Amino acid sequence: MAERTPPLQAQDKLAFLLSLVPFLMEHERISVQDAARHFAVKPEQVREAVKLIAVSGIPGETGQYQHGDLFDLAWDDFEDHDQIVLTNLVAIDDAPRFSGREAAALIAGLQYLSALPENSDRTAIASLMAKLSRGASALPSQFAVGASETDETLALIRTSVASGVQLQFDYINSRGEHERRRVDPLRIESMDADWYLRGWCHLREAVRTFRIDRIGNPTVTTEPITTHAADVHLPDTLFEGSANDLVVTIDVAPSAAPLLADYFTDGTESTLVGGRNRTELRVSHYHGLKRLVGGLPGMVTVVEPADARRAVRDWAAAGAARYEPANDIAEDAAAGDAEDAGQENDTR
Amino acid sequence: MSSEFISSQDAVPTPSVSKIPVEERLFSLVLALLATETGLTKNEVLATVQGYRQRYRAGGDNANLERQFERDKDDIRDLGVPLETVDSPGQSGNNQNLRYRIPRGSYELPDDITFSPGESTLLNLAALVWREGSLSGESRRAIIKLKGLGLVSDEPVLGYAPRIRLRDAAFEPLRAALERNAIVRFAYLKPGEAEARVRELAPLALVQHQGRWHLHAAEPGTEITKTFLLRRIVSQVTTTGATFPAPSGDQTAHALAELDEVWESHTADVEVVPDSDAGTRLLKRRGSLRLPSGVLRLHYSDVNIFADELAGYGPEALVLSPPALRAAVHSRLLRTVDEHAADPSTAGAPGAEGTNHG
Numbered sequence: 001m002a003e004r005t006p007p008l009q010a011q012d013k014l015a016f017l018l019s020l021v022p023f024l025m026e027h028e029r030i031s032v033q034d035a036a037r038h039f040a041v042k043p044e045q046v047r048e049a050v051k052l053i054a055v056s057g058i059p060g061e062t063g064q065y066q067h068g069d070l071f072d073l074a075w076d077d078f079e080d081h082d083q084i085v086l087t088n089l090v091a092i093d094d095a096p097r098f099s100g101r102e103a104a105a106l107i108a109g110l111q112y113l114s115a116l117p118e119n120s121d122r123t124a125i126a127s128l129m130a131k132l133s134r135g136a137s138a139l140p141s142q143f144a145v146g147a148s149e150t151d152e153t154l155a156l157i158r159t160s161v162a163s164g165v166q167l168q169f170d171y172i173n174s175r176g177e178h179e180r181r182r183v184d185p186l187r188i189e190s191m192d193a194d195w196y197l198r199g200w201c202h203l204r205e206a207v208r209t210f211r212i213d214r215i216g217n218p219t220v221t222t223e224p225i226t227t228h229a230a231d232v233h234l235p236d237t238l239f240e241g242s243a244n245d246l247v248v249t250i251d252v253a254p255s256a257a258p259l260l261a262d263y264f265t266d267g268t269e270s271t272l273v274g275g276r277n278r279t280e281l282r283v284s285h286y287h288g289l290k291r292l293v294g295g296l297p298g299m300v301t302v303v304e305p306a307d308a309r310r311a312v313r314d315w316a317a318a319g320a321a322r323y324e325p326a327n328d329i330a331e332d333a334a335a336g337d338a339e340d341a342g343q344e345n346d347t348r
Numbered sequence: 349m350s351s352e353f354i355s356s357q358d359a360v361p362t363p364s365v366s367k368i369p370v371e372e373r374l375f376s377l378v379l380a381l382l383a384t385e386t387g388l389t390k391n392e393v394l395a396t397v398q399g400y401r402q403r404y405r406a407g408g409d410n411a412n413l414e415r416q417f418e419r420d421k422d423d424i425r426d427l428g429v430p431l432e433t434v435d436s437p438g439q440s441g442n443n444q445n446l447r448y449r450i451p452r453g454s455y456e457l458p459d460d461i462t463f464s465p466g467e468s469t470l471l472n473l474a475a476l477v478w479r480e481g482s483l484s485g486e487s488r489r490a491i492i493k494l495k496g497l498g499l500v501s502d503e504p505v506l507g508y509a510p511r512i513r514l515r516d517a518a519f520e521p522l523r524a525a526l527e528r529n530a531i532v533r534f535a536y537l538k539p540g541e542a543e544a545r546v547r548e549l550a551p552l553a554l555v556q557h558q559g560r561w562h563l564h565a566a567e568p569g570t571e572i573t574k575t576f577l578l579r580r581i582v583s584q585v586t587t588t589g590a591t592f593p594a595p596s597g598d599q600t601a602h603a604l605a606e607l608d609e610v611w612e613s614h615t616a617d618v619e620v621v622p623d624s625d626a627g628t629r630l631l632k633r634r635g636s637l638r639l640p641s642g643v644l645r646l647h648y649s650d651v652n653i654f655a656d657e658l659a660g661y662g663p664e665a666l667v668l669s670p671p672a673l674r675a676a677v678h679s680r681l682l683r684t685v686d687e688h689a690a691d692p693s694t695a696g697a698p699g700a701e702g703t704n705h706g
Contacts, residue, residue, distance in 0.1 A: 011427055013371035015489040018378065018429075019496025026498045039495050052372055058383040059396035091379040094456035095496045099428025101527075102490035105483045109474030112512055112556075119470070128467050135461045137428045137454055141527050143554040144600035145512065146607065148634065161507040172625050176664075189509040193559030213632040214625065229507075236509075255582060258515040291625075295660025297680035301687045309688045316684035318663035323678040 013049070015096075016041070020049055021071075022095045024086050032082045043082075050084055057090045100138030107132055108145045115148040115195075117155035148193065156218050157197055161185045166223040167199070170216035175287040179203065183210070184225035187234055198234055200227035207232050245282040248289060249303040252277050256299035263292075278303065286311035294319070373399025374420055378429060382455060387434050387447025393417060421448075427489065430454040457497070468494060473508060481514035482523075516561050516578035519554065521585035526551045531568055531590040535583035536576055539652035544582045549574075550592040553599035557607040558634070558649065564603035568592060575603065577650070611635070611649045617668040618644050618658065626664035643668060651676055659684065 016039070023038070024030065032050070036043040050073065057070030072088035098106075107129050110119075119125055133140055160167045171181045184200040186207075195212040252260060253276055263281045270279035283289045290312045293300050302309045376398035380388065394400045394413050403413055424431055433446045463471065471494055475487035514520075518534065525532045532551055535544035549565035552573065556562070561578040568590070612635070620627040622642070630636060635647040648654035655676035658665050662681070667674040 009485070010370040010374065011423060012485070012489060012492065014374045014378070014424075015427055015492045017371060017375045018427075019493050023496045023498055038498075039492065052369075052375065056372065056375055056379060056398070058380050059398075059401075063392075063396040065398065091383040093452070094459075096455060096493055097428055097430075097457050098490055098493060099426065099486070101426075101483075101486045102428060102493070105478055105486040106471055106474050106490050108556075109477040109487065109512075110470065112477050113470070113474055113510060116508070128463075128470065131461050131463070132471075135457050137430045141523065142552065142599050143523060143526070144556075144604060146555060146557040146604045151632070153632075158507075172623070172628055176624055178623060185507075187507050187509055189511075191511055192513055192556070211629075213629045216628055255579070258517075261515070290662065291660045294662055294681075294684055295656055297656060297659050297684050298687075306690075310690070313685055313688035313690070315662040316659070316681045316688070319659065319661070319665075320678060320681035320685055322663055322666045323674070323681070 016045075017049055017053060018092070018096045020046075021053060021086075021089075021092045024050075024053075024084055025089060025092075027084075029077070029083055029085045032084060035084060046084075047082075050078065053086075054078075097137040098132060098135050100136050100141050103132045103136035104140035104143060107140055108143055111147050112145040115151065115154065117158045151195070151212065153212055153215055153218055154188070154195060156220055157185055157188060157212070157215075160220045161188060163220075164225050164228075166202075166221045166225055167218060168221055169218040171210060172214050172216070173287075175285070181210075182221075183208070184227045186227075186229045186232070188212075200225070200232065207234065242284065245284055246286070246289075246308070248281045248283060248305070248308045250279060250281050250293075251301045251303055252279060253299045256296055259296065260292075260300070276301075290315035368399045368402060373397075374424060377420060378424060378450065381431060381448055381450040382452060384449050387449035389445060389447055390414065390417060393448065457493075463494065463497065473510065476508075477510050477512050478514075479511050481520060483514065512556065514561075516581070518563075518578045518581040518585045519561060521587075522551055522554055522563055522578070525585070525587050526554065528587075529591045529594050530587040531592060532565075532585050533588050534581045534585045537580050537582045539580070546583075547576075548588060549576075552595050553603040554578075555600050555603045555607065557604060558611070560653070562603065562607065564599060564606070566592075566595075573606075575606065577653075607649060611647050614648050614651075616646050616648060616654070616670060616673050618646055619666040619668055620644055620661075621664045624661075624664040626661035630661075630665065648673075655680055 020035070020039070023035070027035075032043045032046050036046045039046070053071050054073040054075075055070065057065055060066050060069035068088070069090060070088065071086060071090055074083075074085035074087055077083040077085050110125055110129055110132075113119055114122065114125055157167060167183050167185050169181055169183070170178055172178055182202040183197070184202070185197055186200065187198040189196045189198055189209075197210045197212055197215070199208060199210065200206070201208040250260075251273055257270075257277055257279075260281060263283060264279065270277040272278075281289075283292070286308050289302070289308060293302055293312045294316055302312050377393065377400075380393065380397045388396075394404045394410055394417060395406070400413060400417065404410060421431055429450060431448060431450050433448055435446065472491060475491045478484045478487045522532060524530075529550070531548060533546060533548050535546050537544040548568060549563075550568050551563055551565045553564040554561060555564060563576045563578060563581075564573060565576065566573045617639070618626075618630060619642070620630060627644075630644050630646060631638060633646055637645040639645055646654075651673050655673060658667060658673075658677045659680040665677075667677050
């Protein structure tokens with residue numbers, strides 16, 4: 001984790017200083033390395049902070065920052081042995097409260113996580129939220145996330161992730177095809193109300209992302225997983241581009257553009273055409289595209305290639321036909337249009 | 349907010365005589381105000397506190413330094429430090445004699461608030477949820493404070509990467525307005541209406557429900573509250589300069605309860621192709637029920653949003669009722685067909701039915 005720590009802003013640095021002092025008071029002697037590990041920062045950040053603390057203090061009676069008005073440090077221990085021992089303390093006795101916003105961010109995060117199986121004990125979560133609220137210096141600001149119900153599939157997946165055993169389930173890909181998949185579950189991910197499983201698929205022999213709401217009849221096996229999270233690259237972004245992706249030109253209403261951000265190619269230029277952004281989208285196949293575009297009616301139009309336009313049109317036309325009299329049969333639905341067997345990223 | 353504090357320190361073209369880092373000045377200010385019982389006047393702060401005193405000119409013009417102090421106060425308060433002002437006895441109303449201090453009791457985390465290793469693990473995961481926007485900074489700082497308590501969490505929760513998006517441009521300005529009880533103005537496009545209408549509202553709460561952010565707001569001066577989808581705000585959000593009295597009670601709980609109620613009361617019957625994507629996913633929506641006939645009874649909050657979602661399933665889903673939803677899905681599908689009509693330039697392709705491959 002430590003390699004991903006961003007550079008601290010001035011406010012972060014202040015929060016760090018105000019939190020580091022009580023931490024150091026608790027630990028009469030601690031190495032720079034241990035403190036850095038605890039706060040998940042670079043050792044150099046701890047050294048800098050300690051040096052600053054050691055020369056800081058209060059103006060005092062004289063307004064001159066006399067010796068006794070300053071923090072002090074066992075400098076030899078610090079400089080020769082990288083050990084932190086505070087020898088004089090001023091002003092600070094205790095850890096600071098959370099701000100209203102900080103508490104609200106954690107509370108809303110907890111509300112969101114209440115969907116996780118291990119958080120099914122709602123009383124424990126509620127008491128934790130109450131503590132955050134009481135530990136804030138202002139009323140937590142007014143934003144929240146609606147709690148979702150614990151999903152049984154999620155619970156099952158969680159069990160198999162935790163115990164390191166393979167999972168089997170039926171999966172419908174966006175072409176509408178069914179397959180029984182055997183997967184080494186590696187990570188449960190989410191984006192707002194949608195939950196996903198990242199795992200090593202034994203059928204495809206590759207890392208795949210599965211929408212949890214497309215998973216049917218899951219069973220936890222007794223077979224240990226063969227591929228571990230450390231063995232493969234699990235990217236941070238849910239939707240990964242691939243060399244086999246199809247590039248599609250679309251016109252998108254500016255208000256809908258953020259909804260498609262994951263599908264835009266890097267550095268995609270967009271030009272304004274008739275009040276809409278003309279831009280490029282990457283998709284693994286048109287079966288995903290037709291569902292995506294069909295679900296954003298009036299907001300996205302495929303410009304080219306013609307095959308892509310046709311895939312969207314046929315899909316919507318087949319849907320519309322079901323609303324017309326004497327056509328109310330689902331015979332030509334979904335099936336039979338699996339023309340391109342490209343690689344999949346069955347997330348949409 | 350955040351952009352202000354990033355730039356504020358560098359924005360002042362004060363001829364800097366010393367290179368005292370921002371955090372040293374802020375830290376010294378907090379220490380000085382924590383240590384004083386009676387408070388310090390602004391002049392005392394500027395004249396004595398590290399980072400100010402180096403630039404203070406006794407008897408001279410300290411306007412720049414005063415502005416710096418104002419911004420620093422905001423930055424410190426942003427961090428949750430309860431910096432308060434007290435009138436000097438007998439001098440009330442005289443701005444120069446206001447005294448500043450940080451009362452220890454409201455600064456320090458109460459002693460009885462402790463977190464178990466399990467709770468600490470959960471809080472770390474909760475902080476991970478926010479990876480964009482200003483809330484990622486808020487949760488990062490909350491975690492720094494949590495670590496200051498010396499907690500060692502259980503081993504990190506392996507195998508989870510949760511996240512909430514904050515992609516609606518309206519979120520940040522609304523959140524800022526909410527905190528200040530400021531009346532906001534924005535253009536809102538109600539589905540079915542041709543043009544967006546400008547609204548002026550008292551924002552009460554921002555809530556995410558079923559994956560979408562909503563604003564719960566009141567018509568200024570009334571008790572009438574309404575809920576708006578952030579996605580349908582089509583202009584910038586501005587403040588009017590007017591404020592409103594802080595509402596009492598938990599507005600978020602109220603807003604979520606209302607949205608839940610709407611969700612509960614709206615149901616649709618949808619016929620799905622067995623074992624299709626629609627059949628699998630729609631059944632997994634919250635509260636979905638499969639009727640003995642195989643038809644799914646589904647809950648939703650908004651006809652238009654649900655119609656969009658169902659249209660994405662193409663022929664896999666057929667709305668049986670209510671009629672408004674049925675019509676909405678049908679017209680969406682027709683619109684998509686229409687907008688993807690064969691390009692006339694690519695040779696005499698037939699109409700909307702198109703030609704199939706091969």
